[in-house]
Amino acid sequence: MSPGGxxxxxxxxxxxxxxNAGDSCASRFAQLLALDHSRQAPWGPLHGLAFSAYVLQHSAEHTASLERCWLMAYRVTVAGDDPSRLANALRRTRDATLESFDAPPLPHGTPPTRFALTIADLGDFAAADYAMRCRMWARSAINAWRTPR
Ligand SMILES: [Zn+2]
Structure with a gap:
């Protein structure tokens, strides 16, 4: 609620x-990418998963990477793959398909606009629980896409 209610x-x-009016998903994501690019744990090894969660929740400007992000978030949060190993495998496989990585098709329809967890819920990306929160964030994206709209 704003001060006016x-x-x-x-x-x-x-x-x-x-x-705050100056705060936004894009500005938070820019902060997170700076941490990711430091290559430090826990952020660096989870870069692919964090990017996927963000894209699945902001697909309008990322339509080209949507299917790959679905694959990454699904394989890590549902199938239990290791995120950095999966990211390496995807980098080596230029023509990766959902079938070749044993992931279901991206659900059809309008992208969801309500999620149990968003980047705002990750606060300042504190190292202590970032790995858990990042997985929960990606899982909430998968869950929303799988929910009929
Ligand atoms: Zn947003």
Whole structure:
């Protein structure tokens, strides 16, 4: 809620709410990418998973990578693959398909706009519980896409 009591506008794509007008999913994601690119654990090894979660929740500007992100998030959060090993395998396999990685098709229909967890819920990406939160974030994206709309 804003100080005036009216609900704040959420992110039109993932529904995240921010208390400050200058805050946004894009600015949080830029902060997270800076951590990822430091190549430090826990962020670096989870870069592919974090990128996938973000894209699945903000697919409008990322349609080209959507299927690969679905594959990554599904294989890690549902099938239990190791995220950095999977990212390496995907880098080596230019023509990777969902079938070749044993992932179901990306559900059809309008992208979901409500998620149990968004990038706003990851706070400042603190190292202590980032690995768990990142997986929960990706799982919430998978769950929303699999829910009939
Ligand atoms: Zn958002």
């Amino acid at each position: 009216a609900p704040l506008d959420g992110c039109p794509q993932c529904g995240a709410q921010y208390a």
